[in-house]
Amino acid sequence: MYNKYGLKKVVITGIGSITPIGNNVKDYWKSLIDGISGTYPITYFDTKKYKTKFACELKNYDPKIFFSKKEIKKLDPCAQYGIIASEEAIKNSGINFSNEKKDRIGVVWASGIGGLLNLENSIINHVNRNYYPRFSPFFIPKMLIDITAGLISINYGLHGPNYATVSSCASSSNAIVDAYHLICLGKADVMITGGSEAAITQSGVGGFNALNALSTRNYDYKTASRPFDEDRDGFVLGEGAGCLILEEYFHAKERGANIYAELIGIGMSGDAYHITAPHPDGKGVILAMKSAIKDAKIKSIDVDYINSHGTSTKLGDIAEIKAIKNVFKKNLYKININSTKSMTGHLLGAAGVIESIATILPLTKKIIPPTINLFKIDKKIDQKINFIPNKSIKKEINISMCNTFGFGGHNVCILFKKN
Numbered sequence: 110m111y112n113k114y115g116l117k118k119v120v121i122t123g124i125g126s127i128t129p130i131g132n133n134v135k136d137y138w139k140s141l142i143d144g145i146s147g148t149y150p151i152t153y154f155d156t157k158k159y160k161t162k163f164a165c166e167l168k169n170y171d172p173k174i175f176f177s178k179k180e181i182k183k184l185d186p187c188a189q190y191g192i193i194a195s196e197e198a199i200k201n202s203g204i205n206f207s208n209e210k211k212d213r214i215g216v217v218w219a220s221g222i223g224g225l226l227n228l229e230n231s232i233i234n235h236v237n238r239n240y241y242p243r244f245s246p247f248f249i250p251k252m253l254i255d256i257t258a259g260l261i262s263i264n265y266g267l268h269g270p271n272y273a274t275v276s277s278c279a280s281s282s283n284a285i286v287d288a289y290h291l292i293c294l295g296k297a298d299v300m301i302t303g304g305s306e307a308a309i310t311q312s313g314v315g316g317f318n319a320l321n322a323l324s325t326r327n328y329d330y331k332t333a334s335r336p337f338d339e340d341r342d343g344f345v346l347g348e349g350a351g352c353l354i355l356e357e358y359f360h361a362k363e364r365g366a367n368i369y370a371e372l373i374g375i376g377m378s379g380d381a382y383h384i385t386a387p388h389p390d391g392k393g394v395i396l397a398m399k400s401a402i403k404d405a406k407i408k409s410i411d412v413d414y415i416n417s418h419g420t421s422t423k424l425g426d427i428a429e430i431k432a433i434k435n436v437f438k439k440n441l442y443k444i445n446i447n448s449t450k451s452m453t454g455h456l457l458g459a460a461g462v463i464e465s466i467a468t469i470l471p472l473t474k475k476i477i478p479p480t481i482n483l484f485k486i487d488k489k490i491d492q493k494i495n496f497i498p499n500k501s502i503k504k505e506i507n508i509s510m511c512n513t514f515g516f517g518g519h520n521v522c523i524l525f526k527k528n
Contacts, residue, residue, distance in 0.1 A: 116293040116294070117292055117293050117294075117295060117357050117358070118357070118358035118359075118371065119289050119292045119293060119355055119356070119357065119358070119371065119372045120355070120356055120357075120358050120361050120368045120369075120370065120371050120372070120528065121353050121354065121355060121356075121368070121369040121370050121371075121372065121469060121525070122202045122203075122204070122354050122355075122356045122361050122366040122367060122368055122369065123198040123199060123200075123201040123202025123203075123204070123352075123353070123354030124197075124198055124201055124351075124352065124353055124354070124369065124466050124469070124470075125193075125194040125195060125196065125197030125198030125199070125200075125201060125303075125351065125352040126194050126197070126349065126350065126351040126352070126463055126466055127167065127170070127190050127193050127194050127197075127349045127350050127351075128147070128167070128347075128349040128351070128453055128456070128463055129147030129148075129165035129166060129167055129168065129347050129348065129349060129453050129454060130145050130146075130147040130165075130168075130452055130453055132167065132168070132169065132170065132193075133197055134197065134201070134466065137463070137466070138466075138467075138470055138474070140452065141449055141452060141467055141478035141501075142476060142478055142501045143501075144452065144478070144479050144481045144499060144500065144501065145452060146331050146332070146334070146451075146452055146481060146482070147165040147166075147168070147347065147452055147453055147454060148163055148164070148165050148330050148331055148333055148334060148345050148454060149163060149164075149165075149166065149168075149330070150162055150163050150330065151163060151164050151166065151309065151314070152166060153166065153309055153310065154310070154311050156314075159311075159314055159315060159318060160318045160323070160325045161314055161317075161318055161323040161324065161325050161327070161346075162327045162330075163327065163330035163333065163345065164309045164314065164345060164346045164347065164348075164454065165309075165334075165345055165346065165347035165348065165453055165454030165456075166309055166348060167190075167348060167349060172184075172186075172189055175189065175192075175193055176189065182247065183247050183250070183251065184251065184260075185223070185224030185225075185226055185227040185251040185252070185307065186226055186307035186348075187220055187222075187223055187224050187225070187226075187257065187305050187306060187307040188224065188251070188256055188257045188260060188305070189307075190305040190306075190307060190348070190349055190350035190459075191218060191220075191257035191260075191261070191303070191304070191305035191350045191352075192257065192260060192261065192264070193350065194303060194305065194349075194350035194351055194352040195216075195261050195301055195303065195350075195352045197352070198301065198303070198352035198353065198354050199265070199301065199352075199354065201354075202354040202356075202366060202367075203364075203365075203366060203367065204299065204354065204364070204366070206265050206266070206267070208364075209298075209299070210298070211265075211266055211267050211268050211269070212268040212269055213269055213297055213298040213299065214265075214267045214268075214269045214297060214298065214299045214300070214301070215262075215267060215269030215270035215271055215288070215291060215296075215297045215299075215300050215301070216258045216261045216262050216267060216269070216270075216271050216272075216300070216301045216302070217258065217270065217271075217272060217273070217274060217284045217285075217287045217288045217291070217300060217301075217302045218255070218257045218258035218261065218273050218274075218284060218301075218302065218303060218304060218305070219254075219273060219274045219275065219276075219280035219281040219283065219284035219303070219304035219305075219458050219459075219461075219462075220254045220257070220273070220275070220280060220281075220304055220305055220306055220457075220458040220459070221275065221276075221277050221278055221280045221304075221306060221308075221457040221458025221459075221515070222254075222306060222308050222313070222457065222458065223252060223253060223254035223256075224251045224252040224253065224254075224256075224307075225307065225308050225310050225312065225313055226307060226310050227247075227248065227251040227252050228252050228312075229310050229311060229312045231244055231245065231248050254273045254275055255272060255273035257273070257305060258271050258272060258273050259271065261301055267301075269296075269297045269299075269300070270291050270296060270297055270300075274287055275458070276515050276517065276519040276521075277457070277458070277515030277516040277517055277519060278418075278455070278457050278458060278460055278461075278513065278514060278515035278516065278519075279461060279513045279514055279515035279519040279520065279521045280304050280457075280458035280459075280461070280515065281302075281303055281304025281351065281458055281459050281460065281461040281462035281463075281465075281513075282461030282462070282465070282511070282513035282521035282523060283377070283461075283519070283521055284302045284303065284304055284461075284462070285302050285303075285353060285355070285372075285461065285462060285465060285523060286375045286377065286521060286523070287302075288300035288301075288302035288353075288355045289355060289372050289375060292355055292356070292357050298356065298357050298360045299354065299355070299356045299357070299360065300354075300355045300356075301352065301354060302352070302353055302354075302355055302462070303350060303351045303352035303353055303459070303462040304350065304351065304458045304459040304461065304462050305349070305350030305351075305458070305459050306347075306348055306349065306350070306456050306457045306458045306459040306460075307348050308346060308348065308457055309346055309347075309348050313346065314346060317346060320385060321343070322343055322344060322385075322422065323343045323344060323345070323346060324341070324342050324343040324344065324345055324421065325342060325343070326342060332481075332482040332484075333345050333421075333482075334421050334450055334451050334452070334454055334455075334482060335421055335451060335481075335482035335483060335484070336417070336419035336420065336421045336426055336448035336450060336451050336480055336482075336483070336496075337419065337426050337430070337448070337480065337483055337486055337487055337490055337496055338421075338482060338483050338484055338485060338486070338487065339484075339485040339486065339487045339488065340484070340485070341421045341422070341423065341426070341487075342423075343421065343422055344420040344421045344422055344450065344454065344455040345421070345450075345454035345455065346454055346455060346457075347450075347453050347454030347455055347456040347457075347460075348456060348459075349453075349456055349459055349463065350459050350462075350463075351459055351462035351463035351465070351466055352462065353462060353465060353466070355372065358371075368528045369469050369470075369472070369473065369528070370469045370472050370473075370525040370526060370527060370528055371525065371526045371527075371528055372523065372524070372525055372526075373404075373405040373407070373508070373524050373525065373526045374401040374402065374403075374404035374405025374406075374407070374523070374524035375400075375401055375404055375521070375522065375523050375524070376396070376397040376398055376399065376400030376401030376402070376403075376404060376520075376521070376522040376523075377397055377400065377519075377520065377521050377522075378393045378394070378396035378397040378400065378520045379393055379517075379518045379519065379520070380392065380393035380518025380519075380520065381393070381518060382518055383518065384516060384517055384518075385516050386424055387424055387425050387428040387429070387514065387518070388428060388518070389424070389427075389428055389431075390428065390431055390432070390435075391428040391429055391430075391431045391432025391433075391435070392432075393514075393518055393520045394428065394429055394432035394433075394512070394514065394520050394522075395432045395435050395436055396520070397512075397520040397521060397522040398432065398433070398436045398510070398512070398522045399436055400522070401510070401522040401523065401524050402436070402524070404524075405508075405524045405526075407508065407524070409436055409437050409438075409440055410440045410443075411507070411508050412437070412444060412508050412509070412510050412524070413444065413445070413504070413506035413507055413508055413509060414444065414445045414446075414447075414468070414471060414477055414504075414506045414508075414509040414510070415433065415444055415445070415446045415447075415509070415510045415511075415512065416447060416448070416449060416464050416465075416467055416468040416509065416510070416511045416512070417429055417430075417433070417446055417447065417448050417512050418448070418450075418460075418512045418513055418514045419447075419448025419450055419451070419480070420448075420450055420455050421448075421450065421451070421455075425514070426487065426490070427487065427489050427490060429512065429514075430490050430491065430494070433446070434491065441491075441494065442493055442494065442495070444495070445477050445495050445497055445502065445504060445506075446480075446494060446495065446496055446497070447477060447478055447479060447480045447496060447497045448480050448496075449463075449464055449467045449478055449480075450464075451479075451480050451481045451482050451483070452478070452481055460513060461511065461513035461521065461523075464511050464513065465511045465523060465525070468509045468510070468511040468523075468525055469509070469525050471504075471506055471509060472506060472507070472509060472525060472526070472527040472528075473527065475503060475504065475505050475506075476501055476502070476503050476504070477497055477501060477502050477504055477506070478497070478501050479497045479498060479499050479500050479501045479502075480496045480497055480498055480499070481499050482499075483496055483498040483499060506527070507526065507527050508524060508525070508526050508527075509524070509525050510522060510523070510524050510525075511523045511525070
């Protein structure tokens, strides 16, 4: 089957995740619906000298359950998370690679930062040595952003397109877009795509603190991630990974796959404004959303639900809502808008894919997760907008939108449709 441009139709047939509010999709979804906060005091290092002392770490994660001692030595947590999420998505898709042409199956994986813990520990070890410095032979491979894509392909013997995307916090959304295009253009039948991040480290927290990007609500950390709220003071750092199995429609139907949704449109743009701040009027975001709507050949009124980028920063939330108002105009008040970062924190390069999962599942589950910690909408934001405050709502939806933006002015918008 082909879409309205004569290109191949692309559907989602598998999902996988490991997040601060659930180490698999089932638990992640339940926590989203229940409005569970993943924010807790940081346990990975002593935060005495840091302005921010909390984050959204993974809970009850033990790499020894998934990997051998030898593998753990070779894999930064960023790669570990990606492998775990991809394994769940592949299993969930029901695909049997032994029955497939492996040169028609590829991987596009993403991370905004990559193996930061490995880099940090290696440099600390280097500086502290009093004799000839020695780096591990795994130092470079563990640090590389593309290594997760390579590892996934090696694990399953997949010979299709294989590479990584990097666009800061939009990285995994760009990975999804690239995977989608590869199938549309006939370069692959199946693509494993997503992203992972493991930046809750001394340098990660310290670096974002230096940018004044993180919340410092140490006295009330559970409600620190509060998108659109009057008293928000920055985002909460999260970690984890998500994965989607994208598949050409006829290929999926022929093997009897379960189809979660169709990917019907994408939009990308650049702010061309500032390396970290969004354009104050959301000009780039407007372009991305309009482009996605045009690409899908729908009207703005057809969109039922938007999973916003909504990081809980002063500038970002306001700019995004200005952009959404510009695109949807009077139809805005009929749309449900949330930010699941209120629960997961900001997973940086992995944000786009775990939020895509949160945008896809409501199409079949007929329930939309809330924006938690929303007590008083910022007075600079339209008070009539339905941000689904603090409690999920039951609603049948047909088309949903996921927004993701990154430092450098990278904007990506993806539209999903109920199959």
